[in-house]
Amino acid sequence: MKSLQEYFTCPDTGLKFHQPVIALAKANIIAAVVYLLAGGLLGIGVALTRWPAIHLLPSEYFYIFLTGHGAAVLLFWIHLFSCGIAYFFCTTPINARLATPKLAWVCFWMMVIGSAIATVMVLTGQATVMFSAYPPLKAHPLFYLGVILFAVGAVGTNFIILATIMKARSEKTYKGSMPLATFGVMTYAIIGIFTWVSGAIIMIPTWLWSMDLISNIDPQMYRLIFWGLAHSTQQMNIVIMITIWYTLAAVLFGARPLSEKVSRTAFVLYLFALQFGSAHHLLSDPGTSFAFRTFTTSYAAYLAVLGSLLHGLTVPGSIELAQRRLGLSHGLFEWLRKAPWANPIFSGLFLSLVIFGFLGGITGVTMSNQQINMIIHNTMYVPGHFHGTVAGGTTLAFFAFSYWLVPIITRRKLAYPKLAQYSIYLFGLGMATFSLFAMAAGHLGVPRRHWDITFADAVLPFQFPGTVQLLMGIAEAGVMVSGIGALFYLLSMFGTFVGKVVEKGAAQPLAEPAGVVAARMHGGTEPAHGKGLEVPGSLILAMVLLIFLAVYYYAQYKYLGTIWTIR
Amino acid sequence: MTDITQTNEGEDQDKDPVSGWQVFFDDPGMLTFLGIASPAIFYLMWGVMEILTVPLAGY
Numbered sequence: 277m278k279s280l281q282e283y284f285t286c287p288d289t290g291l292k293f294h295q296p297v298i299a300l301a302k303a304n305i306i307a308a309v310v311y312l313l314a315g316g317l318l319g320i321g322v323a324l325t326r327w328p329a330i331h332l333l334p335s336e337y338f339y340i341f342l343t344g345h346g347a348a349v350l351l352f353w354i355h356l357f358s359c360g361i362a363y364f365f366c367t368t369p370i371n372a373r374l375a376t377p378k379l380a381w382v383c384f385w386m387m388v389i390g391s392a393i394a395t396v397m398v399l400t401g402q403a404t405v406m407f408s409a410y411p412p413l414k415a416h417p418l419f420y421l422g423v424i425l426f427a428v429g430a431v432g433t434n435f436i437i438l439a440t441i442m443k444a445r446s447e448k449t450y451k452g453s454m455p456l457a458t459f460g461v462m463t464y465a466i467i468g469i470f471t472w473v474s475g476a477i478i479m480i481p482t483w484l485w486s487m488d489l490i491s492n493i494d495p496q497m498y499r500l501i502f503w504g505l506a507h508s509t510q511q512m513n514i515v516i517m518i519t520i521w522y523t524l525a526a527v528l529f530g531a532r533p534l535s536e537k538v539s540r541t542a543f544v545l546y547l548f549a550l551q552f553g554s555a556h557h558l559l560s561d562p563g564t565s566f567a568f569r570t571f572t573t574s575y576a577a578y579l580a581v582l583g584s585l586l587h588g589l590t591v592p593g594s595i596e597l598a599q600r601r602l603g604l605s606h607g608l609f610e611w612l613r614k615a616p617w618a619n620p621i622f623s624g625l626f627l628s629l630v631i632f633g634f635l636g637g638i639t640g641v642t643m644s645n646q647q648i649n650m651i652i653h654n655t656m657y658v659p660g661h662f663h664g665t666v667a668g669g670t671t672l673a674f675f676a677f678s679y680w681l682v683p684i685i686t687r688r689k690l691a692y693p694k695l696a697q698y699s700i701y702l703f704g705l706g707m708a709t710f711s712l713f714a715m716a717a718g719h720l721g722v723p724r725r726h727w728d729i730t731f732a733d734a735v736l737p738f739q740f741p742g743t744v745q746l747l748m749g750i751a752e753a754g755v756m757v758s759g760i761g762a763l764f765y766l767l768s769m770f771g772t773f774v775g776k777v778v779e780k781g782a783a784q785p786l787a788e789p790a791g792v793v794a795a796r797m798h799g800g801t802e803p804a805h806g807k808g809l810e811v812p813g814s815l816i817l818a819m820v821l822l823i824f825l826a827v828y829y830y831a832q833y834k835y836l837g838t839i840w841t842i843r
Numbered sequence: 844m845t846d847i848t849q850t851n852e853g854e855d856q857d858k859d860p861v862s863g864w865q866v867f868f869d870d871p872g873m874l875t876f877l878g879i880a881s882p883a884i885f886y887l888m889w890g891v892m893e894i895l896t897v898p899l900a901g902y
Binding site: 438441442445452453454459462463466467469470474477494496497500501504508536537540541544547548549551552554555558562563564565568571572576 | 861862864865866868869871872874875877878879881882883885886887889890891893894897
């Protein structure tokens with residue numbers, strides 16, 4: 277029999293938490309936030325060096341900062357945070373207990389210790405190999421050990437999530453089909469197992485190579501398997517980000533998916549096809565055939581793109597339908613105009629959706645095409661793209677979710693709500709600026725990994741046009757703005773964690789009666805009521821995205837044609 | 844903030860019947876197998892085989 281003391285029921289939302297999940301979520305989020313701070317500071321250093329007018333750091337420090345920034349934010353911030361909230365998604369919506377809390381703590385400490393070891397190695401200049409750590413660049417063995425420890429902890433978390441869901445299913449803790457949020461996190465965990473096992477397959481031999489226990493690591497083999505790890509970690513981000521979108525739409529508006537079947541199908545498409553996108557890192561490499569590259573990136577991966585387009589319609593569609601039911605039904609966009617834009621939970625959700633879709637998503641689709649990839653490969657376009665997905669998309673969604681979940685699990689009111697409100701806009705718009713202008717600079721050929729784009733000490737001098745200096749300056753100014761947004765988020769989180777405990781009302785600004793949020797999270801499809809188009813505004817937004825994708829695709833090919841003119 | 848407390852009570856009662864498609868994909872074991880097999884075969888194994896079959900340089 278389940279003991280009542282095992283659970284905590286939030287008096288504000290009615291959500292029932294397995295007690296160990298609260299402690300684990302708090303620990304993971306705190307550790308994640310520490311890495312966001314560290315990674316953010318390192319990122320500022322990188323940006324101030326790439327800003328041509330400033331060019332702050334000498335080359336050796338630049339590459340230390342760049343390696344540290346990549347590891348701290350792409351791996352440690354994102355995945356510690358994901359693990360923390362994944363425990364929530366796999367238990368609370370299905371009234372489940374976490375399968376093995378003690379093992380979950382072991383995994384947490386492995387991730388913390390592993391990430392700390394790797395970070396120390398990077399910051400002491402013993403692992404200046406950048407995020408990708410391509411051989412023959414060789415780091416100190418402790419760097420690889422740290423990454424391996426982190427990966428083992430993370431894969432353990434994924435197995436615990438699956439075990440929890442399987443246990444809940446066998447104990448019948450929920451009726452019917454599992455809620456969409458839990459289905460989403462199940463998808464996340466499955467992708468995670470593939471991801472971290474790929475990491476083990478390549479990182480363990482590389483670790484042995486760093487200790488001279490084996491003589492050689494084939495660089496091409498490393499790249500293939502490494503991107504099975506590194507790109508798939510970013511696919512995990514996408515899945516957890518979309519799970520957040522659906523969840524926040526549910527708790528803010530009572531929105532439910534337009535169709536459970538369609539939304540689940542989109543997640544299943546991710547599961548089967550999203551990891552194929554890893555091959556777009558290899559499009560300019562020798563060794564693999566045209567068939568392999570084209571099948572993985574230009575055909576199979578489009579199934580995952582279809583999944584994203586489905587989510588891109590159903591998430592705003594579900595919000596629109598819920599808003600229209602509340603009476604906000606005039607015209608196409610009253611539901612959006614009168615949405616709670618001052619609430620950082622909503623603004624974070626919606627900006628994340630827009631930035632991910634228009635900047636991160638579309639550019640990812642086009643750069644996965646072998647021909648187009650040739651014009652932007654290894655340029656600033658690539659950081660522009662993935663800052664649109666990981667920062668403007670996932671990180672912003674994490675900010676929004678923090679503002680909802682952290683007050684609930686800490687029983688403390690959200691500190692500095694105004695800073696929280698501004699943090700979303702500053703971080704989102706700053707990152708969107710960086711993304712756009714970095715991609716523009718990439719189109720002009722600015723290399724992504726080079727410390728000095730003026731090539732001042734090059735034997736053969738080369739000078740980019742003045743436009744490049746301007747584009748890079750604006751892009752890095754965007755980073756400064758987003759840095760202020762991130763600082764506001766960190767202040768709000770820090771203030772919340774150390775704030776005064778309150779019995780009720782911690783979940784402000786939601787302020788809804790107990791039971792309402794809990795009922796919404798149980799899922800189910802929105803029943804059809806009216807005739808004709810029920811979500812015309814969202815359909816138009818989705819069509820705008822689709823047309824933008826088509827035009828952008830055409831523009832890229834046209835650009836390719838101007839570079840390789842045949843006269 | 845929009846008042847949303849009045850419209851969604853008792854919403855569990857109007858859930859759609861669960862389709863066979865949904866039940867099929869609700870199985871964590873089956874989904875795990877398919878979700879790992881797909882990229883393992885079409886990305887990792889295929890890619891590794893291609894790299895392993897690259898002819899060695901003749902010098």
